[in-house]
Amino acid sequence: xxxxxxxxxxESAHHYIVRRTVEACRMAHEAAGAAAEGIATGxxxxxxxxxxxxxxxxxxxxxxxxxxxxxxxxxxxxxxRELLACMKVMIAVERIGDLLLSFANSAQSVSGRVDSEDxxxxxxxxxxxxxxxxxxxxxxxxxxxxKAIEVLRADAEMDRLRNLIFLRHIENPENLPRQxxxxxxxxxxxxxxxxxxxxxxxxxxCHFVSGHTVRHVLMTYDKPIEQMFLxxxxxxxxxx
Numbered sequence: 700x701x702x703x704x705x706x707x708x709x710e711s712a713h714h715y716i717v718r719r720t721v722e723a724c725r726m727a728h729e730a731a732g733a734a735a736e737g738i739a740t741g742x743x744x745x746x747x748x749x750x751x752x753x754x755x756x757x758x759x760x761x762x763x764x765x766x767x768x769x770x771x772x773x774x775x776x777x778x779x780r781e782l783l784a785c786m787k788v789m790i791a792v793e794r795i796g797d798l799l800l801s802f803a804n805s806a807q808s809v810s811g812r813v814d815s816e817d818x819x820x821x822x823x824x825x826x827x828x829x830x831x832x833x834x835x836x837x838x839x840x841x842x843x844x845x846k847a848i849e850v851l852r853a854d855a856e857m858d859r860l861r862n863l864i865f866l867r868h869i870e871n872p873e874n875l876p877r878q879x880x881x882x883x884x885x886x887x888x889x890x891x892x893x894x895x896x897x898x899x900x901x902x903x904x905c906h907f908v909s910g911h912t913v914r915h916v917l918m919t920y921d922k923p924i925e926q927m928f929l930x931x932x933x934x935x936x937x938x939x
Contacts, residue, residue: 712770713778716763720785723759723792724836724900726752728829730799731893735825738806738818738886749803756796763789784907788839791900795832795893802889809879817864817883824860824890827853831897838904847908850901857894861887 730752737745767782774782802825806813813821831850838846864887866872868880877883 712766713774713782716766716770716782716785719759719763719766720788721836721840723756723763723789724832724839726756726759727792727795727799728832728836730756730796731825731829731832734799734802734806734890735822735829737803738813738825739822741810743807743810746803746807749800753796753800756793760789760793780907784839784903787903788835788900791896791903795828795896798889798893798896802886802893805882805885805889809882812879813883814878816867820860820864821883821886821890824857824887824894827857827860828890828893828897831857831894831901835897835900835904838901838908842908844905844908847901847904850897851905854894854898857891861891 730749733745733748733752736742737749763785767786771779771782831853834846834850834853837843838850864883868877868884871877
């Protein structure tokens with residue numbers, strides 16, 4: 700009987716790309732966290748860190764794009780579908796990195812001149828984006844549709860916060876003096892668009908995991924508990 704130590708197989712290109720895609724989601728949610736803390740505290744160091752994070756995401760985007768092009772010809776249909784999902788996820792994450800850098804640039808240009816109300820709402824938007832990206836990463840790595848659904852539902856709160864800021868600076872019904880309105884609007888748009896990309900990412904995860912459109916998945920999750928239980932009983936009986 701051989702006592703030779705079995706050397707584990709090296710990581711396949713397919714598994715490597717999936718792992719790096721999950722890492723990209725983590726990088727993006729860390730960047731959003733830095734943006735939230737940076738605007739809340741006025742930390743130049745945190746806002747400056749977003750430039751390096753954006754470069755890292757750009758590099759990872761090129762790596763995954765190149766890797767998928769090669770690996771997709773060497774795998775079966777299921778793995779190919781997963782690789783395409785990785786590419787779509789990475790595209791969304793890379794754009795989020797660009798938008799967070801834009802947010803940081805605007806925030807630094809108005810350092811100390813943002814009203815407390817705006818600072819509060821922008822911090823909430825960035826914190827919400829961080830949570831959305833955390834859930835996106837968990838949804839993709841764990842094939843968890845429920846986490847993706849949470850991201851889709853969080854987008855409504857992102858829109859609500861955007862509307863509050865726009866109301867203050869564009870309509871300004873109380874006719875109050877506002878500071879740095881143009882930059883605040885740019886920051887708001889950057890976060891709101893980043894939230895849209897997080898939503899797109901969640902939609903891709905829903906489709907990849909369930910094989911159904913987002914509309915179909917949401918209809919399932921919006922069913923009353925009793926109806927979902929009856930559906931489960933029906934599927935169980937059909938399987939017998």
